[in-house]
Amino acid sequence: MTPPLVSIEALSASSVREGGTPVLRDVSLTLERGEVRGLVGESGAGKSTIAKALLGILPETIRITGGWLRFEGRDLLTMPSGELRAMRGRDITLIPQDPQTALNPARTIEAQLTDGLRMKLGLRGTALHARAIELLEEVQIREPDRVLRSYPHQLSGGMRQRILIAAAFAPGPKLVVADEPTTALDVTVQKEILRLMRRMQERHGTAVIFVTHDLGVVAKVCDSVTLLYAGKVIEAGTTADVIERPQHAYTKALIAAGPRYDRPGQGLEPVPEAIFRQLRAELAGTAAKGAP
């Protein structure tokens, strides 16, 4: 039987910097080929830690204390670093949060876009240039020749994010990790970028881990969702199930808190303090269960 594309089993991690504070608590999730899964939670929930673990770029100050992280059945945590490096940027790519800082201000778009194509796909010369043009056309950038000659500061945030999306899909990856790819953009541009991401994902059949704090974004682009709080999975399922029939009080409160793309103007209730008390009690229960 083919293993899922990504399989995370009982993954636990702690922060060395914060005196051993748990960062992930027994997190399990799977991602099938072509599936788009939202990883949702507020700041500090552990979303980026999971994303970084998948890309093999966890900082030394975060230590994995248990569990498995498999990609096509192979454990990424024990994979030799050379293999992991070869896989990163080819089989697993990243769309970063902030298009402003992700691009080098001193190099043209063409120089940056073609780096990956040269290294990962071995393209050279006119074939390289032609592929760069094609990529920009695919993300609906007009005048791609001019854009390739530009420097990042000459382009808008939305244009820069389109370029990073093109770069992430260029090597034909099996998995794209999108780390809050629309947070730094204004609302109208956000919607365009979400539509573009979904179109690219469908066209290429790529699986996506979509990191976001916004359930509205999940409703728009994700097939499934895993909701985290303080490193623990609170609720997971298909997007339709979780949004239409949330089981946990925290999920219900987040949905009420909005913003909801499908119900503009509704919501915006803050999450009640009683729900955070309940979450903290549940976390204390987890810690007690895990203790020797």
Ligand SMILES: Nc1ncnc2c1ncn2[C@@H]1O[C@H](COP(=O)(O)OP(=O)(O)OP(=O)(O)O)[C@@H](O)[C@H]1O
């Ligand atoms: N480099 C690091 N070293 C040690 N601990 C870290 C590091 N980065 C984050 N942490 C801790 O790990 C926990 C989870 O952080 P993480 O960045 O994964 O959350 P997040 O859900 O992605 O939040 P955000 O939306 O703010 O990015 C937090 O308690 C944080 O303090």
